[in-house]
Amino acid sequence: MAGGSAIRGSRVGAGPMGEAERGEAAPRVRVSYWCINAHETRPSFAQEPEIVVPEVWDCPRCGLPAGQDKDAPPAPPKNxxxxxxxxxxxxxxxxxxxxxxxxxxxxxxxxxxxx
The missing domain is CATH 1.20.5 (Single alpha-helices involved in coiled-coils or other helix-helix interfaces)
Known part of the structure; x- marks a missing residue:
């Protein structure tokens, strides 16, 4: 028998995952960004006064810069x-x-x- 373990796929000290164990999540705000290829990205940011939401975000699908204005996304960088x-x-x-x-x-x- 090959090393039987009753708790397969777990690690020592692992417990139930949930809000009660980790505490409450900080309030979040989701911001939409669009790239020149019309891909929408919606990262979430903490909703705190000192957190500044960036103007430009890299699109995870194509890697081009994405902006918050759907009708006027930022131009791709010149290589x-x-x-x-x-x-x-x-x-x-x-x-x-x-x-x-x-x-x-x-x-x-x-x-x-x-x-």
Whole structure:
């Protein structure tokens, strides 16, 4: 017989789950958020004066930002594509600058080689 346990699926100290054991739950307020794909999310927040309900919430279905205005949800963030080192160099220098630097480097190399 493989290790029989009368209380299978439980842990030591586990008891009945309920309001009486845990105490009363804090009053909650549910807020609706909508993303650009019309997904509705309704997280609940504690209803206390110091709790500030956020303006934007991440949609759990698509990951886009969601706002409280159903008719005007926030726009998706713009993702910049990965830039290579060459792309950054081309932002700083023009083709003419690159040609001048190449000519200067080739002249220095030829001078060192003696030709």
């Amino acid at each position: 910049e594509p990965y830039k290579t080192h060459l792309a950054y160099v081309k932002e700083r220098r023009t083709d003419a600058d690159g040609a001048a630097l190449l000519d200067e480097a080739l002249a220095a190399l030829r001078a060192r080689r003696g030709g």
